[in-house]
Amino acid sequence: MKTRSRLEKVLNAGLFAVTAECGPPKGSNLSVLEKKAGFLKGRVDAVNVTDNQTAIVRMSSLAACSILKGLGHEPVLQMVTRDRNRIALQSDLFGAYALGISNVLCLTGDHHSFGNQKQALGVFDLDSIQLVRTVKDMRDEGRIIGGDEIDDPPKMFIGAAANPFADPVGFRVARLAKKIEAGADFIQTQCVFNLHRFDEFMRQAREAGLTEKVKILAGITPLKNAGMARYMATQVAGMDVPEELIKRISGVPEGNQAAEGIKIAAETISRVREIKGVAGIHLMAIEWEEKVPEILEQAGLASRPQV
Amino acid sequence: MIVAERKPIEEIKRMLEGYPSVLVVGCDSCVAECAAGGHRETQLLAAALQLAFGKEGKSPVITEACIDRQCVDDFIESIASLVPEHAAILSLGCGAGVQALARVYSDKPVFPALDTLFIGETEMRGIWQENCLGCGQCKLGYFGAVCPVTRCSKRLMNGPCGGSKDGRCEVNPDIRCGWQMIIDRLEALGELARLSEYIPPVDWSTSHSGGPRRVVREDQLP
Structure with a gap:
């Protein structure tokens, strides 16, 4: 074990891991977090806390992680390089570890032109892969960028993202390899809707020997209705929602579309579980955390193992 | 220019x-x-x-x-x-x-x-394209002479983000994905293997981040 992360324990034990995403509130309202935490309690191995997702200002990921930790959750601190330079990122990593946080997901982040602060200066001092390496050097060498020694280095279980559906498709596995080489211990993928393409990505990853080196968690997002399916297909960067899926959810009456979306999510989970090299799932129920228990029950993942 | x-x-x-x-x-x-x-x-x-x-x-x-x-x-x-x-x-x-x-x-x-x-070039009459940010440490040699600092909206140094689609940037479909351009060019040159190398954090001290820059050359002074 490299860290005291519970997620690392679950994955190292070869158990099928379940993580879920939790978006912090657009303000300081603690009760929103408490409510979401309640839906996820006992259902997941770790909770990812998004970092100003889609460049919309929300409660800081670090603060929300600490609050969730206090509520008995195992947080995964999402960190984007869009808003903070290397001084701030490294400082937050020290703070996060001191607060008992042992997992970090290193991301570049959605461009600020998507959010509600379009006039902001995009920082991008580091990219996501450089952040992965930075966190690894902190843990394994006890040093920050530039070589200064750390007094009690943060020991983080290091995550990175992969998008099997983005272009240039031919470079996606090479980029995954680069993230692993930089120090990623686990990978959480973009939402899987196109199972065919995901299967192909995993095949290439296995062939390159990458599934031996890293734990891959397949991203799952339940569709609330046909409108959301179409929106994800056309308006969200890096998303691949096949036409047949849009047809399927459009084909049921409006009142039943949510149930159909949950059914699709549960089916997708069962399908990705059969793919060799998939070590778990990462459930991103966007502002729909209350449905996580139902989705997991339908997928046969009702409870989590004790480790 | x-x-x-x-x-x-x-x-x-x-x-x-x-x-x-x-x-x-x-x-x-x-x-x-x-x-x-x-x-x-x-x-x-x-x-x-x-x-x-x-x-x-x-x-x-x-x-x-x-x-x-x-x-x-x-x-x-x-x-x-x-x-x-x-x-x-x-x-x-x-x-x-x-x-x-x-x-x-x-x-x-x-x-x-x-x-x-x-700083840019005249791509054709009526179209000018930005392609240099004057970062002070030209890395074009690594990237097939396409600048990721300028042509990638997120200044990524280690490959394309998840928002590249059909050669276009997630920020705006009018923007070409700089990383698609880098990959296409290196592929055509048979030098794609260059991109497996990890590029460490950029030293921005030679850019404007280090304050207004000035060049003094003794051999050119009157």
């Missing part, structure tokens, strides 16, 4: 309000190439200002001049005889030109007629 665009006439007019005479100075280098501040544009702007002020019953003296390079003292001094008889200077140079005029003619108010945009 430096690419710029002319400001709206209303904004220019507001800056010049109240001055009885204005010397409008073009620059026949970069900003002439991008059709923003050369000889022709200087003439057009001077006439447009005359007309705009005239509509309000005002008739400031507007004189036009165009010099080869507004960023070099030898050229700036060629208009020295015109400056004293004008109350203000309106520059159609880039930001460097405006500031150089203000340094040389330190007792005159100098105003910008252009918004200076970027």
Whole structure:
């Protein structure tokens, strides 16, 4: 074990891991977090806390992680390089570890032109892969960028993202390899809707020997209705929602579309579980955390193992 | 070259309000190439200002001049005889030109007629593309002569983000994905393997992040 992360324990034990995403509130309202935490309690191995997702200002990921930790959750601190330079990122990593946080997901982040602060200066001092390496050097060498020694280095279980559906498709596995080489211990993928393409990505990853080196968690997002399916297909960067899926959810009456979306999510989970090299799932129920228990029950993942 | 665009006439007019005479100075280098501040544009702007002020019953003296390079003292001094008889200077140079005029003619108010945009190239007539941020440590050799610092909206150094689609950037489909361009070019050159190398954090101290930069060369000093 490299860290005291519970997620690392679950994955190292070869158990099928379940993580879920939790978006912090657009303000300081603690009760929103408490409510979401309640839906996820006992259902997941770790909770990812998004970092100003889609460049919309929300409660800081670090603060929300600490609050969730206090509520008995195992947080995964999402960190984007869009808003903070290397001084701030490294400082937050020290703070996060001191607060008992042992997992970090290193991301570049959605461009600020998507959010509600379009006039902001995009920082991008580091990219996501450089952040992965930075966190690894902190843990394994006890040093920050530039070589200064750390007094009690943060020991983080290091995550990175992969998008099997983005272009240039031919470079996606090479980029995954680069993230692993930089120090990623686990990978959480973009939402899987196109199972065919995901299967192909995993095949290439296995062939390159990458599934031996890293734990891959397949991203799952339940569709609330046909409108959301179409929106994800056309308006969200890096998303691949096949036409047949849009047809399927459009084909049921409006009142039943949510149930159909949950059914699709549960089916997708069962399908990705059969793919060799998939070590778990990462459930991103966007502002729909209350449905996580139902989705997991339908997928046969009702409870989590004790480790 | 430096690419710029002319400001709206209303904004220019507001800056010049109240001055009885204005010397409008073009620059026949970069900003002439991008059709923003050369000889022709200087003439057009001077006439447009005359007309705009005239509509309000005002008739400031507007004189036009165009010099080869507004960023070099030898050229700036060629208009020295015109400056004293004008109350203000309106520059159609880039930001460097405006500031150089203000340094040389330190007792005159100098105003910008252009918004200076970027270092770029003329892709074709009417299209200019940004392709250099002047980071001070050229890395084009790693990337098939396509700059990720400039051409990637997130300045990524280790490959494309998850928002690249059909060769286009997630920020705007009008923007080409810089990383798609890098990969395409290296693939065509048979040098794609270059990209497996990890590129460490950029040293931004040589960019503007280190403060305004200055080059001093002993061998060139008078």
